[in-house]
Amino acid sequence: MIDRIDRRILSILQEDSTIPVAEIGRRVGLSTTPCWRRIQKMEEDGVITRRVAVLDPKKVNAKVTAFVAITTNQHTDDWRRKFADVIQDFPEVVEFYRMAGQVDYLLRVAVPDIDAYDDFYKRLIARVDIADVSTSFAMEQIKYTTELPLSYINAEKPKANLS
CATH class of the missing domain: 3.30.70.920 (Lrp/AsnC effector binding domain/regulation of amino acid metabolism (RAM) domain)
Incomplete structure (x- = not known):
């Protein structure tokens, strides 16, 4: 189960996956090793599927x-x-x-x-x-993000009405 610390770690990684684990840990109130273990667990569980660089389409001629x-x-x-x-x-x-x-x-x-x-x-x-x-x-890109909303994590699913 993903808790609020994991959610914060995911938020930081979605903003910039190059931030050192020690810095991520500092931001979420963990030392480096427990923070790294949480990241590894989320990778093993498939929550984090990969870490990539986001390129500027104009600079790579894909505009x-x-x-x-x-x-x-x-x-x-x-x-x-x-x-x-x-x-x-x-x-x-x-x-x-x-x-x-x-x-x-x-x-x-x-x-x-x-x-x-x-x-x-x-x-x-x-x-x-x-x-x-x-x-x-597309004439103009108004919003683009690779960041997924994290507020839905562990959101309770509505129960089926059995009556």
Whole structure:
């Protein structure tokens, strides 16, 4: 169970995972070893899945963000697996979701420019049968974070009404 100290550790790590364990421990009121043990336990439990560097898209020439809504008329498990495998081959796809509603899949694609997106699109449709593709380009990024809200940890789930 994640307690308030673990939650604070997670908050600090989401802000900056390069902060030394001793400093994290100082901020949460623990010495280095117990703090490190808590971090290791959260890694072992899969709460912390990895620690990464967040890059500036402009500085790595991936400044155009496209949201690609995909609809298919094929809803078999084989097609879904094939599609997921194909998407893994495209480094431009930085997020990939199976959706509920009118759109079957949603991709977030990062590319340098519209020409690079067009190249991505042509390579994608050459590899997988898709019924419809609709793309929207982001004009401005207003909010972006990799930090997940932590206030829901250990929130009590509503009980089913059995009456």
